Amino acid sequence: MYKKRIDTTINVGLLGAGTIGRGVINLLRENALTIAQKAGTHIKLKTVLEKDPILVKELTDEGYIVTQEINDIIKDPEISIVVELIGRVEPARSFMAKAIENGKHVITANKDVIAVHGHELLEMAALKHADVMFEASVGGGIPIIRPLKQCLAGNNIQAVMGIVNGTTNYMLGRMIEENLDYDSALKESQEKGYAEKDPTADVGGMDAARKIAILASIAFNTRVALEDVFVEGIQTVALQDIKYAAELGYAVKLLAIAKYLPEHGIDVRVHPTFLPEDHPLANVKGVFNAVFITGDYVGDVMFYGQGAGRRATASAVCGDIIDVARNIVNAGSGRILCTCFDEKPICSHDIVETPFYTRMLVTDKPGVLAAIAAAFGNNGVSLRTVLQKSTIGAYAELVVITHKVCYKNLSQAIQSLKDLPAVAKICTAIRVEDNKFA
Amino acid sequence: MYKKRIDTTINVGLLGAGTIGRGVINLLRENALTIAQKAGTHIKLKTVLEKDPILVKELTDEGYIVTQEINDIIKDPEISIVVELIGRVEPARSFMAKAIENGKHVITANKDVIAVHGHELLEMAALKHADVMFEASVGGGIPIIRPLKQCLAGNNIQAVMGIVNGTTNYMLGRMIEENLDYDSALKESQEKGYAEKDPTADVGGMDAARKIAILASIAFNTRVALEDVFVEGIQTVALQDIKYAAELGYAVKLLAIAKYLPEHGIDVRVHPTFLPEDHPLANVKGVFNAVFITGDYVGDVMFYGQGAGRRATASAVCGDIIDVARNIVNAGSGRILCTCFDEKPICSHDIVETPFYTRMLVTDKPGVLAAIAAAFGNNGVSLRTVLQKSTIGAYAELVVITHKVCYKNLSQAIQSLKDLPAVAKICTAIRVEDNKFA
Numbered sequence: 001m002y003k004k005r006i007d008t009t010i011n012v013g014l015l016g017a018g019t020i021g022r023g024v025i026n027l028l029r030e031n032a033l034t035i036a037q038k039a040g041t042h043i044k045l046k047t048v049l050e051k052d053p054i055l056v057k058e059l060t061d062e063g064y065i066v067t068q069e070i071n072d073i074i075k076d077p078e079i080s081i082v083v084e085l086i087g088r089v090e091p092a093r094s095f096m097a098k099a100i101e102n103g104k105h106v107i108t109a110n111k112d113v114i115a116v117h118g119h120e121l122l123e124m125a126a127l128k129h130a131d132v133m134f135e136a137s138v139g140g141g142i143p144i145i146r147p148l149k150q151c152l153a154g155n156n157i158q159a160v161m162g163i164v165n166g167t168t169n170y171m172l173g174r175m176i177e178e179n180l181d182y183d184s185a186l187k188e189s190q191e192k193g194y195a196e197k198d199p200t201a202d203v204g205g206m207d208a209a210r211k212i213a214i215l216a217s218i219a220f221n222t223r224v225a226l227e228d229v230f231v232e233g234i235q236t237v238a239l240q241d242i243k244y245a246a247e248l249g250y251a252v253k254l255l256a257i258a259k260y261l262p263e264h265g266i267d268v269r270v271h272p273t274f275l276p277e278d279h280p281l282a283n284v285k286g287v288f289n290a291v292f293i294t295g296d297y298v299g300d301v302m303f304y305g306q307g308a309g310r311r312a313t314a315s316a317v318c319g320d321i322i323d324v325a326r327n328i329v330n331a332g333s334g335r336i337l338c339t340c341f342d343e344k345p346i347c348s349h350d351i352v353e354t355p356f357y358t359r360m361l362v363t364d365k366p367g368v369l370a371a372i373a374a375a376f377g378n379n380g381v382s383l384r385t386v387l388q389k390s391t392i393g394a395y396a397e398l399v400v401i402t403h404k405v406c407y408k409n410l411s412q413a414i415q416s417l418k419d420l421p422a423v424a425k426i427c428t429a430i431r432v433e434d435n436k437f438a
Numbered sequence: 439m440y441k442k443r444i445d446t447t448i449n450v451g452l453l454g455a456g457t458i459g460r461g462v463i464n465l466l467r468e469n470a471l472t473i474a475q476k477a478g479t480h481i482k483l484k485t486v487l488e489k490d491p492i493l494v495k496e497l498t499d500e501g502y503i504v505t506q507e508i509n510d511i512i513k514d515p516e517i518s519i520v521v522e523l524i525g526r527v528e529p530a531r532s533f534m535a536k537a538i539e540n541g542k543h544v545i546t547a548n549k550d551v552i553a554v555h556g557h558e559l560l561e562m563a564a565l566k567h568a569d570v571m572f573e574a575s576v577g578g579g580i581p582i583i584r585p586l587k588q589c590l591a592g593n594n595i596q597a598v599m600g601i602v603n604g605t606t607n608y609m610l611g612r613m614i615e616e617n618l619d620y621d622s623a624l625k626e627s628q629e630k631g632y633a634e635k636d637p638t639a640d641v642g643g644m645d646a647a648r649k650i651a652i653l654a655s656i657a658f659n660t661r662v663a664l665e666d667v668f669v670e671g672i673q674t675v676a677l678q679d680i681k682y683a684a685e686l687g688y689a690v691k692l693l694a695i696a697k698y699l700p701e702h703g704i705d706v707r708v709h710p711t712f713l714p715e716d717h718p719l720a721n722v723k724g725v726f727n728a729v730f731i732t733g734d735y736v737g738d739v740m741f742y743g744q745g746a747g748r749r750a751t752a753s754a755v756c757g758d759i760i761d762v763a764r765n766i767v768n769a770g771s772g773r774i775l776c777t778c779f780d781e782k783p784i785c786s787h788d789i790v791e792t793p794f795y796t797r798m799l800v801t802d803k804p805g806v807l808a809a810i811a812a813a814f815g816n817n818g819v820s821l822r823t824v825l826q827k828s829t830i831g832a833y834a835e836l837v838v839i840t841h842k843v844c845y846k847n848l849s850q851a852i853q854s855l856k857d858l859p860a861v862a863k864i865c866t867a868i869r870v871e872d873n874k875f876a
Contacts, residue, residue: 003779027592027735034659037779038591135589141736143581143589151573151581153476154465154756221472280742283721297465298579298743298753304718305739315736318592332770341441341475 009042010325013073013104015095016086017050017059020109020136023314024083025062028321035318039325047073049086049095074099081324083317084108093117100124100132105333107320109136109313115210115226118217122338129334131327133320138211139164139289141312142305143319148218148293149336155295157219159259161433164211166287166307167195167202168234168254172272173285176242176252182235194287204233205254205270212256215291216268220260222344224268230349232271241359241428244389244399248357250274251282255433265345267352274357274432350408355384355432357401360417361424364396368422372398375420379413381405384437395424404437447480448763451511451542453533454524455488455497458547458574461752462521463500466759473756477763485511487524487533512537519762521755522546531555538562538570543771545758547574547751553648553664556655560776567772569765571758576649577602577727579750580743581757586656586731587774593733595657597697599871602649604725604745605633605640606672606692610710611723614680614690620673632725642671643692643708650694653729654706658698660782662706668787670709674866679797682827682837686795688712689720693871703783705790712795712870788846793822793870795839798855799862802834806860810836813858817851819843822875833862842875 012028014021028035028045036042047065049072050056059066073079074095082099084106086092093113096106100121108114113121114137125132135145139162148157163169171185180188186203189195201207209229216224234254242252255273260266275282280302284290289307294300306312327333362368369386376383385401402410410429417423450466452459466473466483474480485503487510488494497504511517512533520537522544524530531551534544538559546552551559552575563570573583577600586595601607609623618626624641627633639645647667654662672692680690693711698704713720718740722728727745732738744750765771800806807824814821823839840848848867855861 023735031592031594031734034594034780035592037659038777142739143585143741146589147581147585150761151584151757152753153760154469154473154753156469156472221475280721283718295753296469297461297749297756299747299750301580301741301743303581303739303741306737309737311735312737315590315592315733318735319589322591323588326773327770330770330773332765332768332773335764335768335770339476342472 004037004040006036006040006042008329009044010081010328011044011046011079012081012083012321013047013049013076013079014045015049015073015082015084015092017048017055018085019310020313020317021085023310024085024317027314027318035322039322040329041325043321043325046079047076049073070095070098074102074104079104080328081105081107081321083321084110085317087112089113089116096121097124100128100130103128103130105131105324105328107133107317107324109134109317111137111210111214115213118214119223119338119340125334126337131324131333132337133324135320136313136316138214139291139303139305140307140309141315142289142291142303142307144215144291144303145218147303148215149339152293152295152298152301155297157260157293157295159257159294160212160215160219160291161281162212162215162256162291163253163281163284163289164256164291164307165202165208165254166289167199169284170194170287172234172237172242172252172254175239176246179239181239182237203235205231208254208256208270212258212268212270216258216266217340219258219293220266220342220344221339222266222342223340224258224266224346228268228346230269234272236428237272237430238428241357241430244359245274245357248401249277250432251277252430253281255281257433260344261347264347264351267347269349269352272430274430274434276434351406353404353406355402355404355434355437356410357399357430357432359397359399359427361392361395361427362398363394363422363424364391365422371420371422372417375416376402376413379416380409381413401432442475442478444474444478444480447482448519448766449482449484449517450519450521450759451485451487451514451517452483453487453511453520453522453530455486455493456523457748458751458755459523461748462523462755465752465756473760477760478767479763481759481763484517485514487511508533508536512540512542517542518766519543519545519759521759522548523755525550527551527554534559535562538566538568541566541568543569543762543766545571545755545762547572547755549575549648549652553651556652557661557776557778563772564775569762569771570775571762573758574751574754576652577729577741577743578745578747579753580727580729580741580745582653582729582741583656585741586653587777590731590733590736593735595698595731595733597695597732598650598653598657598729599719600650600653600694600729601691601719601722601727602694602729602745603640603646603692604727605637607722608632608725610672610675610680610690610692613677614684617677619677620675641673643669646692646694646708650696650706650708654696654704655778657696657731658704658780658782659777660704660780661778662696662704662784666706666784668707672710675710675868676866679866679868682797683712683795686839687715688870689715690868691719693719695871698782699785702785702789705785707787707790710868712868712872714872789844791842791844793840793842793872793875794848795837795868795870797835797837797865799830799833799865800836801832801860801862802829803860809858809860810855813854814840814851817854818847819851839870
């Protein structure tokens with residue numbers, strides 16, 4: 001089946017020609033011939049919504065229609081596919097909603113909108129037999145949404161664990177590789193353009209929280225809202241913690257985790273995590289992302305690649321464009337929309353059980369260890385490892401790893417520890433993800 | 439969009455209820471409710487082609503129609519989807535062809551048929567607007583065919599590298615972990631059921647060759663035939679080689695590689711490979727598989743998981759079943775079939791350039807090294823590393839790593855070395871995959 005004669009054209013309207021938008025424009029142009037063969041139709045970018053005067057001139061020179069009026073795209077009967085790459089919630093959400101109302105298929109890379117309003121858009125699309133695709137909203141160029149919705153559809157998914165924020169993964173890596181403290185690692189990431197001037201969404205975990213809300217909704221066939229996600233950032237992770245982790249055979253990663261606990265519901269959270277160094281996710285370095293999925297039949301699978309960037313994200317967006325075009329050509333639009341047919345409860349974070357690593361400063365006197373052990377034990381927390389590390393001034397640094405304990409008990413134990421005169425400071429408490437722990 | 443009322447049923451006919459077949463039967467039954475919601479229709483296994491009397495009784499007891507007559511399935515107007523899990527080429531190929539002729543959609547896990555006859559089946563399916571899906575034919579449960587055909591469709595793929603044979607990956611791992619020689623590792627794999635009694639297809643590389651022929655055809659949009667693949671097995675890899683590799687910072691893996699060289703065509707091969715230990719594929723342990731893909735936009739992505747086994751393979755087959763069912767429900771069948779719209783040449787293996795590792799036994803006398811270096815140099819092979827290792831009897835073991843050299847020159851150099859009186863034996867020559875080499 002060699003080269004086909006292609007005599008139809010599907011027109012695309014693009015909202016926003018910033019970083020990712022430019023990637024999509026370039027890809028559609030550079031790879032136009034192979035894309036037409038794969039889609040069975042030419043795919044032509046017709047109109048771009050953009051107001052930045054430099055970009056407007058650039059795009060006009062390249063022969064695209066440029067507009068500042070959304071109706072020029074969503075009311076244009078020649079345009080079938082609207083690609084939203086404006087970012088943030090508004091006006092992106094309203095534009096997508098209007099596009100669907102007007103019978104357009106919609107593709108977006110917008111995790112902010114999909115995490116919060118995805119179900120609304122998908123429900124609107126169902127009424128119109130329109131496609132809504134958002135492969136680029138999680139994991140940049142990594143195929144992950146479509147594999148979950150299609151390839152793994154036979155499975156009951158048990159867990160999803162991901163490194164879905166490149167900035168923090170880069171920072172944590174640089175800390176251990178270059179002996180940097182948190183602030184230096186952040187500064188370096190900002191200088192390299194990996195972290196934004198206001199890095200809160202990345203380091204605070206909200207970026208990862210949006211992505212795991214999206215993945216968990218798909219994995220468990222139920223709506224997981226952003227506010228369902230328990231979130232802790234990496235701001236409290238110190239260089240010492242990463243060094244102790246390495247000593248104990250762990251890498252420290254900001255993980256986004258969603259597990260289905262049949263008796264309790266969905267456990268969904270983002271936090272720094274001690275991960276055994278032989279876990280496939282522990283070897284994900286630099287700004288790379290990876291998502292590790294466990295299903296009842298497939299077992300463990302992992303998807304790895306660039307989680308951000310112009311070209312990688314454009315790859316995901318264009319994969320969606322080609323798929324939507326194939327649906328148009330074959331009259332199969334709307335074949336996969338909302339898969340949240342279930343209503344599973346969300347599990348309270350208080351009852352989620354993990355082992356914990358805790359580092360604290362204590363006075364170096366006889367009886368102190370016994371008092372600390374008692375504070376843990378009285379709150380139902382049993383200890384697996386206790387290490388006395390370096391002496392810092394008048395204090396000894398104590399590193400503890402607990403057995404599996406529910407968060408509520410750990411919180412209470414930490415409160416009791418804080419009340420002990422011998423405990424000067426609880427420096428960090430970091431969850432451990434390790435199947436070897438009972 | 440909560441639970442839907444499902445009032446249609448799509449019937450499936452299954453050819454072969456062996457290992458994978460049983461996995462599919464179980465999965466379809468256990469996860470029936472969620473599958474119906476995802477597919478938008480009930481999916482019911484109606485009839486099974488099977489002659490093993492024990493299985494026939496089992497299946498009959500479970501309520502399935504069991505037959506030894508293929509027409510009972512492919513002529514049954516109630517059956518829309520035929521799942522082929524007989525294995526080998528015939529009668530599997532003919533059965534699938536007849537099923538398509540009779541308007542059935544076909545799903546298979548059969549790499550033997552797809553690698554050699556896939557294009558014929560896809561062309562027949564195109565005429566009938568039928569689906570032919572074969573996600574399970576490469577990488578077992580790992581989503582790889584669909585991500586390549588859909589998610590990465592915007593890319594020009596530059597390279598595909600995979601660990602696609604679990605048996606050999608397990609054996610190579612056990613050799614270094616447990617200090618086993620090749621024969622002991624093979625014996626252990628056979629005892630554990632990872633290797634067959636006749637292990638030739640696995641250790642000789644033909645299993646991997648079939649899989650890379652399939653992947654390369656999809657990746658490069660052109661037909662790559664099985665006989666286009668240059669194949670070397672792992673039989674010549676000795677424990678020493680793996681140890682020296684580790685010493686030099688490499689893991690030894692049986693890699694299936696396909697690269698597009700714009701000036702020469704498609705370079706496609708299977709052979710043991712020295713891979714830098716920080717490469718994501720180097721960390722793929724045990725019977726796990728992984729496929730590493732490089733595209734012009736997406737950069738590097740990797741897909742990792744179980745490449746074989748009843749449950750993992752059933753996951754892939756059922757993902758296909760659900761997808762085919764969605765196409766039937768949405769009248770979009772046949773939307774993605776053969777993507778070989780290009781006719782790219784296959785590059786002769788003689789001109790493929792890689793660095794080589796070579797281990798040889800030489801007499802331990804002055805002047806020998808100079809003679810060896812000359813034998814390489816006279817054939818245009820320049821050396822990057824020369825290590826004299828242990829003395830074995832009257833001989834010294836010499837380990838050499840070359841710069842990038844084309845296979846033809848390396849072969850000639852090895853011939854010249856064999857003619858040297860000082861060279862007692864060329865033990866192994868293994869390709870090195872390392873971007874650090876010029």
